[in-house]
Amino acid sequence: MNPAKSFRNKRVLITGGLGFIGSNTARRLVDYGAIVTLVDSLIPEYGGSLFNINGLEDRVQVNIADVRDRHSMAYLVQEQDYLFNLAGQTSHMDSMEDPYTDLEINCLAQLSILEACRQHNPGIKVVFASTRQMYGKPDYLPVNEKHLLRPVDVNGINKMAGEWYHILYNNVYGIRGTALRLTNTYGPRMRIKDARQTFLGVWIRLLVQEQPFEVWEGQQLRDFTFVEDAIDALLFAAASERANGRVFNLGGERPVNLKELAELMIAANNGKGHYHIRSFPSDRKRIDIGDYYADYACISEMLGWQPRVTLEKGLALTLDFFRQHLDNYL
Amino acid sequence: MNPAKSFRNKRVLITGGLGFIGSNTARRLVDYGAIVTLVDSLIPEYGGSLFNINGLEDRVQVNIADVRDRHSMAYLVQEQDYLFNLAGQTSHMDSMEDPYTDLEINCLAQLSILEACRQHNPGIKVVFASTRQMYGKPDYLPVNEKHLLRPVDVNGINKMAGEWYHILYNNVYGIRGTALRLTNTYGPRMRIKDARQTFLGVWIRLLVQEQPFEVWEGQQLRDFTFVEDAIDALLFAAASERANGRVFNLGGERPVNLKELAELMIAANNGKGHYHIRSFPSDRKRIDIGDYYADYACISEMLGWQPRVTLEKGLALTLDFFRQHLDNYL
Numbered sequence: 001m002n003p004a005k006s007f008r009n010k011r012v013l014i015t016g017g018l019g020f021i022g023s024n025t026a027r028r029l030v031d032y033g034a035i036v037t038l039v040d041s042l043i044p045e046y047g048g049s050l051f052n053i054n055g056l057e058d059r060v061q062v063n064i065a066d067v068r069d070r071h072s073m074a075y076l077v078q079e080q081d082y083l084f085n086l087a088g089q090t091s092h093m094d095s096m097e098d099p100y101t102d103l104e105i106n107c108l109a110q111l112s113i114l115e116a117c118r119q120h121n122p123g124i125k126v127v128f129a130s131t132r133q134m135y136g137k138p139d140y141l142p143v144n145e146k147h148l149l150r151p152v153d154v155n156g157i158n159k160m161a162g163e164w165y166h167i168l169y170n171n172v173y174g175i176r177g178t179a180l181r182l183t184n185t186y187g188p189r190m191r192i193k194d195a196r197q198t199f200l201g202v203w204i205r206l207l208v209q210e211q212p213f214e215v216w217e218g219q220q221l222r223d224f225t226f227v228e229d230a231i232d233a234l235l236f237a238a239a240s241e242r243a244n245g246r247v248f249n250l251g252g253e254r255p256v257n258l259k260e261l262a263e264l265m266i267a268a269n270n271g272k273g274h275y276h277i278r279s280f281p282s283d284r285k286r287i288d289i290g291d292y293y294a295d296y297a298c299i300s301e302m303l304g305w306q307p308r309v310t311l312e313k314g315l316a317l318t319l320d321f322f323r324q325h326l327d328n329y330l
Numbered sequence: 331m332n333p334a335k336s337f338r339n340k341r342v343l344i345t346g347g348l349g350f351i352g353s354n355t356a357r358r359l360v361d362y363g364a365i366v367t368l369v370d371s372l373i374p375e376y377g378g379s380l381f382n383i384n385g386l387e388d389r390v391q392v393n394i395a396d397v398r399d400r401h402s403m404a405y406l407v408q409e410q411d412y413l414f415n416l417a418g419q420t421s422h423m424d425s426m427e428d429p430y431t432d433l434e435i436n437c438l439a440q441l442s443i444l445e446a447c448r449q450h451n452p453g454i455k456v457v458f459a460s461t462r463q464m465y466g467k468p469d470y471l472p473v474n475e476k477h478l479l480r481p482v483d484v485n486g487i488n489k490m491a492g493e494w495y496h497i498l499y500n501n502v503y504g505i506r507g508t509a510l511r512l513t514n515t516y517g518p519r520m521r522i523k524d525a526r527q528t529f530l531g532v533w534i535r536l537l538v539q540e541q542p543f544e545v546w547e548g549q550q551l552r553d554f555t556f557v558e559d560a561i562d563a564l565l566f567a568a569a570s571e572r573a574n575g576r577v578f579n580l581g582g583e584r585p586v587n588l589k590e591l592a593e594l595m596i597a598a599n600n601g602k603g604h605y606h607i608r609s610f611p612s613d614r615k616r617i618d619i620g621d622y623y624a625d626y627a628c629i630s631e632m633l634g635w636q637p638r639v640t641l642e643k644g645l646a647l648t649l650d651f652f653r654q655h656l657d658n659y660l
Binding site: 096099100103107108111112115134146148149150151152153154157158160161164165166168220 | 426429433437438441442445476478479480481482483484488490494495497498501502523551613
C-alpha cells in the first residue's frame with residue numbers, strides 16, 4: 001500500500017504531535033502534502049519538544065493544549081479528515097505513583113476526544129496509539145490479538161479502556177477508528193532523558209555520552225519497531241476502510257533478548273560502548289511482563305504492513321541522530 | 331462452604347449498601363453477627379432506598395456518601411475487615427448518554443477506593459461486583475473466564491477497568507481482592523421502576539400491577555442468578571484466601587430464552603399475566619449482545635459455589651415480595 005495519495009491536501013490533527021512518534025508522523029505527512037496541526041501540552045515529563053519539529057516549523061500548525069482540555073479539543077477536531085491520537089502518559093512507573101493523572105490522560109481525555117468527534121466531526125477517521133502493555137505476562141508467544149488482556153499496571157488498564165472507547169465509538173456511532181498496539185518503538189526524536197517511553201532511550205543516551213549502560217537480567221525477549229515502520233502502520237490504518245473498528249498488533253523485525261540488543265547497539269556504535277548486567281529493581285520486577293513479542297500477521301494480512309527496517313539499520317540511524325542532536329534531548 | 335463464622339464480629343463495609351444486592355447482603359451479614367456499615371449516595375436513578383433496610387435500621391450503620399467522594403471513602407475504609415464494593419452505575423443506556431458519570435463512578439471512584447485501602451487499610455479484603463457485560467457478544471457458549479473481553483457499551487469498558495484495578499492492587503500491593511462477574515441478578519429489593527438494573531425489574535413491576543409487559547424478540551438466551559445465590563458467592567469470595575486476585579463468573583441455574591422466562595413468570599404469578607412480543611428498539615439493538623450464559627465451573631470448583639434457587643422458586647419469592655411492598659418501589 002502506498003498511502004501518500006490518501007493524505008494530499010487532507011487536514012490532519014495529531015495529538016502528542018510534538019512527541020516522538022507524533023513529530024515523525026508529521027514530517028511524513030507534510031511530505032505527502034497534508035495540512036497538519038500538532039496538539040501538544042509540552043509537559044516536561046512527557047515526550048513533546050519543539051526541537052522535534054526543527055526545520056518543519058513553517059509547514060505545520062502548532063497548538064499548545066492538553067488533551068484533558070475538553071473545550072480546546074472540541075474546537076480542534078473540527079474540519080479535520082484524520083486524527084492521529086497519540087497523546088498519552090506512557091510511563092508504567094508514573095502510572096503506579098500517580099494513577100489519577102494516568103487515568104485522566106489515558107481514559108478520560110480519550111473519551112472526551114471521542115465525544116468531541118461525535119458531536120462536532122463524526123466523519124473523522126481516528127487512529128489510536130495503543131500498547132502491548134495491556135497483554136500483561138503472555139500465556140504464549142508470539143502474542144496475537146486473541147490473547148487475553150491482563151494488564152499488570154495502571155497504565156495498561158487505562159490504555160485498555162482508552163482503546164476500547166475507540167472501538168466502541170466506531171461500532172456504535174460510526175466514528176471510524178483503528179487501534180494499533182505498539183510494542184517498543186525507537187528512532188530519532190525518542191525520549192532519551194529517562195526510561196519513560198522505553199528503557200532503550202536511556203541506553204542510547206548513555207552510549208552516545210560514552211558511558212556504560214545497565215542491562216536488567218538480559219534474557220527477556222522483546223520486539224522493537226523502528227519509528228518509520230510504526231508510521232507506515234499508522235498511515236495504512238488511517239487510509240484503509242477495512243481497518244475500521246479493528247485492533248492490530250505491531251511487531252518487530254525479529255525478537256531479541258536484551259543482552260543481544262545491547263550487543264547490537266554496541267555494534268551499531270562502531271563497536272564502542274559498555275554495559276553491566278544487573279538484577280531487576282524490585283519496584284520494576286513486580287510489574288514486569290517476562291518475555292514478549294508480537295504476532296503481527298493480522299495487520300500484515302489485512303493491510304500489507306510489515307517492519308522493513310532491520311534492527312541494525314534502525315539502531316544506527318537512531319545513534320547517528322542523537323550524536324548530532326544530543327544537547328537538544330538532555 | 332459455610333461462611334457464617336468468617337463474619338462473626340467482623341467489620342464490614344458495603345458500598346451501594348442501600349441498593350438491591352447491598353441491602354440483601356447486609357441482612358445476611360447481620361444474621362451472621364457482622365458489624366455492618368452501609369455506604370450509599372441515594373441518587374434517585376440508582377438502586378439505593380432506605381426501605382431496603384426496613385426492619386434492619388437498628389442493626390446496621392448507614393452512612394450517606396458517594397463513592398466519588400475521596401475524602402469520605404478514605405475515612406470509611408479504615409478498620410474494616412471486609413469491603414463489599416457494590417456501588418456502581420449499572421445502566422447501559424445511561425452510560426452511553428452520559429459516559430463521564432459512568433467513568434467517574436465505575437473507573438475513577440474504584441481507583442480511589444483502592445488507593446484509600448492501600449494507604450489506610452492494606453489488610454482489608456475487597457470483593458468487587460463486576461459484570462458479564464464486558465464480554466460483549468459471545469464467541470461461544472457457555473462463556474468462561476478465558477473468553478476475550480469486548481465490551482459493547484461505555485459501562486462495559488469502565489467496569490472492565492474497575493475490575494482490573496482490583497486485580498492489580500491485589501497483585502502489586504497485596505490488597506486482597508476478588509471480582510465476580512455477575513449476570514442478571516434478581517430478587518426482593520431489586521429496582522423495578524425502570525430497566526436500569528435489568529429489564530426483568532420492569533417485567534416484575536408490570537406483572538404485579540396486572541399490566542402486560544413487553545418481550546423484545548424473545549429468543550435470546552440469558553441466565554439469571556437469584557440474589558441469595560449471588561450473596562453466597564460474595565461471601566465465599568470474601569472468606570477464601572484462594573480467591574484473592576481471581577475473577578469468577580456467576581451464572582444461573584439454567585439458561586432460558588426470554589419468551590420461556592416470560593412464561594415462567596406468569597406461571598410463578600399463579601398463571602396470571604400477559605406479554606407482547608416486539609422487536610428491539612434501535613438504540614438498544616446496537617448495544618445488545620445476543621445470546622449469553624455463563625460457565626461458572628471456575629467458582630464452582632474453587633469455592634464450591636453453585637446456584638441453589640430454581641428460577642421457579644426465585645421468581646415466586648420475588649413476586650411475593652413485590653406484591654407486599656410494591657408501593658415502596660414505585
